[in-house]
Amino acid sequence: MTETLPGAAPDRSAPAAPPGPPRTEEPAAPPGPPRTEELAPGVHAYIQPDGGWCVSNSGVLIGDDGVTVVDTTATEDRARALRAAVAALTPAPVRLVVNTHFHGDHTFGNAVVGDGRAAVVAHERLREEAAAAGLGLTGLWPGVHWGDVSVTLPHLTYRDGLTLHLGEGREAELFHPGPAHTTNDTLVWLARERVLFAGDVVMPGCTPFVLMGSIEGSLRTLDRIGELAPRVIVGGHGPVSGPEVLRETAEYLRRVRRIAEQGRARGLTPLQTAREHGPGPFGHWQDPERLVGNLHRAYAELAGEPLGSPLDVVGIFGELVEFNGGVLPTCYA
Numbered sequence: 001m002t003e004t005l006p007g008a009a010p011d012r013s014a015p016a017a018p019p020g021p022p023r024t025e026e027p028a029a030p031p032g033p034p035r036t037e038e039l040a041p042g043v044h045a046y047i048q049p050d051g052g053w054c055v056s057n058s059g060v061l062i063g064d065d066g067v068t069v070v071d072t073t074a075t076e077d078r079a080r081a082l083r084a085a086v087a088a089l090t091p092a093p094v095r096l097v098v099n100t101h102f103h104g105d106h107t108f109g110n111a112v113v114g115d116g117r118a119a120v121v122a123h124e125r126l127r128e129e130a131a132a133a134g135l136g137l138t139g140l141w142p143g144v145h146w147g148d149v150s151v152t153l154p155h156l157t158y159r160d161g162l163t164l165h166l167g168e169g170r171e172a173e174l175f176h177p178g179p180a181h182t183t184n185d186t187l188v189w190l191a192r193e194r195v196l197f198a199g200d201v202v203m204p205g206c207t208p209f210v211l212m213g214s215i216e217g218s219l220r221t222l223d224r225i226g227e228l229a230p231r232v233i234v235g236g237h238g239p240v241s242g243p244e245v246l247r248e249t250a251e252y253l254r255r256v257r258r259i260a261e262q263g264r265a266r267g268l269t270p271l272q273t274a275r276e277h278g279p280g281p282f283g284h285w286q287d288p289e290r291l292v293g294n295l296h297r298a299y300a301e302l303a304g305e306p307l308g309s310p311l312d313v314v315g316i317f318g319e320l321v322e323f324n325g326g327v328l329p330t331c332y333a
Contacts, residue, residue: 031048032050033049034047034048034081036085036088036089039193039195039240042168043061044060044061044089045197046059048073051203051205051238051239052237052286052287052331053105053141053287054104054105054144055074056071056200058070058073059234061172063095063166064166064168066095066096067086067093067094067095068096068164068172069082069097069098069118072099072107072108072110072113072114073108074105074106074137074333075108075333076109076146076149079112080112082109083113083115086113094113094114094115094118095118095119096118096120096121097110097118097120097121098122098164098172098174099120099122099154100188100197101123101182101184101200102126102133102182103133103182103200104135104138105137106199106200107130108137108146109149110150121156121157121158121164122154122184122186123157123159123176123185124184125184126186129183131151131153133151135151140328159176160175161176169192170190170193171190171191171192172189174186174187174189178220178221179213180210180213180220181209181210181213182213182308185199185200187199187221187225189230193231194229194232195233196225196230197234198233198235201222201235202241202246202249203238204248205285205286206285206286207282207291208252208290209293209294210293210294211290211297211311212311213308215256216301217308218249218253219250219253222250222253229243255281256291257302259277259295260295260298263299264302270316277291289320289324296319
């Protein structure tokens with residue numbers, strides 16, 4: 001039975017749209033401009049509304065002799081706007097860029113934000129994943145003005161953890177939690193300030209997306225984050241939040257796992273299960289169509305596949321579009 005809540009998205013159980021290339025539809029009003037929020041002295045979140053597909057957040061950490069930027073946006077124009085926002089905060093140069101995972105909406109601006117001189121730091125698996133993916137993301141939304149973006153691979157990689165010493169007693173701990181949003185996530189933890197930059201492991205107000213990661217791994221990671229007792233969490237998309245987002249994200253993922261168990265027991269495909277149940281009480285979150293990809297991941301884990309094992313991302317994205325009524329999800333990048 002489909003769950004409903006006031007404000008939830010429309011029922012997704014309707015028949016799919018006729019075969020053919022996906023349509024694109026634009027909402028009436030575009031999202032507002034990016035904004036910078038100070039979370040602690042020298043620690044800023046760069047928030048890009050509305051947090052939907054490819055409209056991601058960044059972090060700005062101002063040190064003694066330079067700036068560390070966490071993630072660098074999707075397009076040339078957005079990366080230039082981020083670089084200008086950093087310059088408005090401090091005249092210090094950007095010396096380090098940290099990528100929280102390999103997706104292009106967090107990495108395509110590396111060269112622009114770092115002005116070609118900053119060292120890029122990431123988990124070791126990101127380097128191979130980013131090289132393999134290339135600029136493939138741009139093909140999903142050809143109507144986006146991507147500009148002169150490029151793939152800038154990490155200059156420095158780590159396996160389990162790495163400490164950045166930023167001056168004045170400030171340290172940023174980078175650690176890899178295992179498969180979660182992807183297989184190469186990095187969490188950026190400022191213990192003194194109790195601020196966490198979580199990348200897409202956490203996306204307040206946005207539907208999680210673990211097609212290239214793991215439901216079980218994400219739940220473990222959320223528990224690990226909770227043990228840190230963060231005061232502020234900056235997700236990869238959506239507004240700045242507190243620790244309540246950990247519980248909300250976990251509830252969503254547990255629901256996905258639960259309906260996957262039911263659907264698989266009945267011989268339904270992930271797409272059929274998504275149509276039967278819909279987004280339920282989470283339909284008011286951004287991009288509820290991600291349910292299809294999340295169910296594919298849940299099915300794989302229920303079948304005993306290793307956490308984070310590769311799936312047919314392109315084919316599953318096609319099912320996601322089909323679930324969305326044959327309409328390509330809106331991308332404001």
